[in-house]
Amino acid sequence: MKLYFGPLACSMATRIALHELNLEADYVEVCPSTKSTLPAGDDYLKVNPMGLVPALVTDEGQVITENLAVLEYLAELSGRMPEARSARAELRQWLAFLSTELHKAVFTPFFDRSADDHARAYALKKAPQRLSVLEARLTGREVLVGAEFSVADAFLVTILNWAQATPVDLQPYPGLNAYAERHRRRPSVAAAITHELPLYIAEKKRERARVSA
Numbered sequence: 001m002k003l004y005f006g007p008l009a010c011s012m013a014t015r016i017a018l019h020e021l022n023l024e025a026d027y028v029e030v031c032p033s034t035k036s037t038l039p040a041g042d043d044y045l046k047v048n049p050m051g052l053v054p055a056l057v058t059d060e061g062q063v064i065t066e067n068l069a070v071l072e073y074l075a076e077l078s079g080r081m082p083e084a085r086s087a088r089a090e091l092r093q094w095l096a097f098l099s100t101e102l103h104k105a106v107f108t109p110f111f112d113r114s115a116d117d118h119a120r121a122y123a124l125k126k127a128p129q130r131l132s133v134l135e136a137r138l139t140g141r142e143v144l145v146g147a148e149f150s151v152a153d154a155f156l157v158t159i160l161n162w163a164q165a166t167p168v169d170l171q172p173y174p175g176l177n178a179y180a181e182r183h184r185r186r187p188s189v190a191a192a193i194t195h196e197l198p199l200y201i202a203e204k205k206r207e208r209a210r211v212s213a
């Protein structure tokens, strides 16, 4: 398999999931500004015309995009999709919530250069309700769905990591904050952050150089 990723972006959820599930993959970094791969300089738009990460190329050569689909594919590939239909629906429900209500609605406006102050104000207005839903869900629970760390946790932990770089404040949500702190120390998560943080810093440096050129 091959994972196209951006440093500390939502694609880190797939890196964590691959690690958790003991699945091998090649990792190809994508520059968010030029949409080319690093260091080869290949055109990423030929892989995903949306220019968004993640994209996972399976061993059969299929390109899968969209976090929800990629994460569910990996869970299924490794036999970790729940057996019961109701439990599968529950996992999908949380993946969809994370993808749409949390990632896109609350955090994307702080990273998307085309978002303006109105978009960011809208996101901050939406945040408390969504974070409260998570706070209620995680109170007394170690993980988001089921009994073990799952692809949904890989996704949530990746998203919550962005709070540090945005005005989204996790402090009023002690259960959620503790969840984020606890899982950041998990080996798969710690390894992903340790690997991607220097790449993120390098990406920001390149971006500053490009802007001032």
Ligand SMILES: N[C@@H](CCC(=O)N[C@@H](CS)C(=O)NCC(=O)O)C(=O)O
Pocket: 006, 009, 010, 011, 032, 051, 052, 053, 054, 065, 066, 067, 068, 099, 112
């Ligand atoms: N709907 C997509 C969204 C993916 C997405 O927003 N990826 C961001 C990184 S977290 C990205 O590639 N941003 C680069 C850009 O907007 O140009 C999914 O769920 O996979």
